[in-house]
Amino acid sequence: MFAFLRRLFFFSSKKRYEADKEILETGDEAARKKLAEDPHTSPEMLYFMAEDPSDKVREAVAGNTATPLQISEKLAKDENADVRNALAGRLVKLLPGLSTPEHGQLFGFAVQALAILAEDEMLKIRRALSTGLQDMGVAPPHVMAKLAADVEREVSENLLRYCKVISDKDLLAILAHHPESWAVQAVAQRGKIGEELSEGIFKTLDVMAGKLLLQNRGAVIAPETLEEIVDYARDCLDWHDSIALHPSLTFELTRKLVGYAGKTVFSLLQKRKDFDKQTSADIVALVKRRIEFQENTAEGDVKKQVAAYKKSGKLGTETLLDALAWQNIKFVEEALHQMTGVKIADIHAAAAKHDAAFIVALCWKAGLQMRLALELQKKLAGVQPRNLIYARGGTDYPLEEDEMKKILHIKDG
Numbered sequence: 001m002f003a004f005l006r007r008l009f010f011f012s013s014k015k016r017y018e019a020d021k022e023i024l025e026t027g028d029e030a031a032r033k034k035l036a037e038d039p040h041t042s043p044e045m046l047y048f049m050a051e052d053p054s055d056k057v058r059e060a061v062a063g064n065t066a067t068p069l070q071i072s073e074k075l076a077k078d079e080n081a082d083v084r085n086a087l088a089g090r091l092v093k094l095l096p097g098l099s100t101p102e103h104g105q106l107f108g109f110a111v112q113a114l115a116i117l118a119e120d121e122m123l124k125i126r127r128a129l130s131t132g133l134q135d136m137g138v139a140p141p142h143v144m145a146k147l148a149a150d151v152e153r154e155v156s157e158n159l160l161r162y163c164k165v166i167s168d169k170d171l172l173a174i175l176a177h178h179p180e181s182w183a184v185q186a187v188a189q190r191g192k193i194g195e196e197l198s199e200g201i202f203k204t205l206d207v208m209a210g211k212l213l214l215q216n217r218g219a220v221i222a223p224e225t226l227e228e229i230v231d232y233a234r235d236c237l238d239w240h241d242s243i244a245l246h247p248s249l250t251f252e253l254t255r256k257l258v259g260y261a262g263k264t265v266f267s268l269l270q271k272r273k274d275f276d277k278q279t280s281a282d283i284v285a286l287v288k289r290r291i292e293f294q295e296n297t298a299e300g301d302v303k304k305q306v307a308a309y310k311k312s313g314k315l316g317t318e319t320l321l322d323a324l325a326w327q328n329i330k331f332v333e334e335a336l337h338q339m340t341g342v343k344i345a346d347i348h349a350a351a352a353k354h355d356a357a358f359i360v361a362l363c364w365k366a367g368l369q370m371r372l373a374l375e376l377q378k379k380l381a382g383v384q385p386r387n388l389i390y391a392r393g394g395t396d397y398p399l400e401e402d403e404m405k406k407i408l409h410i411k412d413g
Contacts (some may be wrong), residue, residue: 002311020045029054036060043068055080062086069094069106072113072366081122088117088125091267092132111140117381118146123155130155134163148167153182160186165334168197181206193219204228207238214242221248244268257324258290266291293322297331304342306334317369324379339366342408351381356389361404364397371395
């Protein structure tokens with residue numbers, strides 16, 4: 001009985017094959033198209049029909065679930081957009097089932113074709129791939145990166161914001177070359193952002209993207225990057241509130257922020273509940289002192305202002321840090337002159353030469369803390385990071401007393 005059924009199936013299949021072959025050779029377009037659509041058509045026939053002169057026949061082949069994936073690359077390069085679009089739709093549907101190890105080679109054929117289609121000249125094809133693959137965990141990363149780099153917003157924006165298979169390395173490369181601001185803004189809203197990507201987003205200096213990054217609690221911003229952001233934000237009013245509310249804001253960065261931000265930011269800082277009691281108290285005191293300094297030095301003779309602070313016993317490290325925060329360099333120079341007797345001309349000369357040792361010695365003679373000497377090296381003398389002189393043990397002056405006396409004596413003439 002089984003032998004009879006096998007023979008019957010064999011002859012039936014052979015008869016079908018011969019009939020299909022005749023259609024392939026002599027049939028009109030409608031007959032060939034019908035054959036190309038049939039999921040029972042043999043793979044061999046479909047191979048041949050992938051080169052059919054009719055666009056409609058080739059489109060049917062591209063969409064047929066029985067079409068061998070080995071010819072996907074050929075179909076992806078077809079001159080007709082409808083053929084390529086039909087292939088794109090089929091591959092998107094097939095991809096999840098091809099991701100298992102036993103389908104490794106077939107998966108490779110599909111991915112190869114998808115990579116070609118991701119650069120297709122037709123927007124509708126790239127858009128179809130983007131929409132179909134964006135939530136697919138098995139989507140090939142390099143294909144998704146190509147689509148995410150697309151200059152058409154409807155193709156790439158959602159991938160930049162939501163697609164998890166695109167690596168931070170690829171995203172950074174996209175940000176370095178993408179011409180549109182919406183691209184970096186989309187990246188800044190991703191659910192998880194690492195330190196390197198956060199830095200890359202900031203360095204585009206896109207105002208809206210920077211604001212979105214600061215507001216994104218899934219973004220990890222390295223302390224060094226946050227410090228750069230705070231420094232840059234002096235001229236970027238739109239970032240002030242977001243910085244004030246950022247959970248990683250330290251007291252030292254708060255010092256900088258309070259130096260240039262407005263009263264709205266002061267209010268936000270004082271209302272934050274996530275600081276410990278001591279930090280909260282320090283911030284309140286800092287805000288109050290910064291406001292007072294600005295009011296006291298807004299107008300008038302800088303020599304008299306410095307003298308008044310000196311007479312009241314308030315001319316110290318904190319006051320000079322306040323002056324630096326408000327970029328009141330004249331007050332800083334006059335204060336250093338009155339506290340040390342060193343001529344302002346000599347202070348100017350040292351700053352022009354980026355003389356870190358002179359600045360350190362000057363602060364030592366003025367009885368100021370070494371942390372101010374470090375800030376003055378950066379902001380008064382413009383000393384490059386590699387040439388900065390740091391504190392010994394975190395707080396102590398690193399130079400010997402005799403050396404500092406000698407430095408000031410030489411410079412003082």
